[in-house]
Amino acid sequence: MRRLRWAPRYSRVNEVSIVERLAANEAFSGASVRALVPVCNAGEVVEVSPGETIIQEGQRNAWLYFVLDGQVEVYLPESSERISAIRLAKREAGSCLGEYAFMDQEPASAAVVATKPSKLFRISHEALETLLKSHCALGRIVYRNLARKLSGRLRGSNAELDLFRPM
Numbered sequence: 001m002r003r004l005r006w007a008p009r010y011s012r013v014n015e016v017s018i019v020e021r022l023a024a025n026e027a028f029s030g031a032s033v034r035a036l037v038p039v040c041n042a043g044e045v046v047e048v049s050p051g052e053t054i055i056q057e058g059q060r061n062a063w064l065y066f067v068l069d070g071q072v073e074v075y076l077p078e079s080s081e082r083i084s085a086i087r088l089a090k091r092e093a094g095s096c097l098g099e100y101a102f103m104d105q106e107p108a109s110a111a112v113v114a115t116k117p118s119k120l121f122r123i124s125h126e127a128l129e130t131l132l133k134s135h136c137a138l139g140r141i142v143y144r145n146l147a148r149k150l151s152g153r154l155r156g157s158n159a160e161l162d163l164f165r166p167m
Helices: 018-023 033-042 099-104 125-134 136-161
Strands: 044-048 053-055 063-069 071-076 086-092 111-114 118-124
Touching (some): 018 063, 099 125, 125 136
Antiparallel strands (some): 063 118
């Protein structure tokens, strides 16, 4: 993972500023660009190459990531308890990664690897929590959006597991 020099008001990915990209991210939906400037100032942009691991299942993850450009895959890797890897999802620009660990402070429940050259914005859990405590309106937006995202996944999993549901 290669860290890029960070200049939040002037950094651009595909001619769109980082703060504008964050405003379009699912975690920040409803937040103003102005409210996200402190978030930009507290984080950094990183570049990852295809095949590079961003988050490792079972490991502590201290970062919340936001895909600015590129593509990553979320999967459960092959292990002694799992006979093969299980692909869970592909994520592209506008997605966030590591939200489970951010919300519950537990080790990562899945692995994330870049499938294309990607640019990610990352902010430490500690820095984001500090910002959200001091910017209450932004905190309500972020926690509500993350809760909606996670509950949507849970509802989807419940529907997949409901084998006896009439079609």
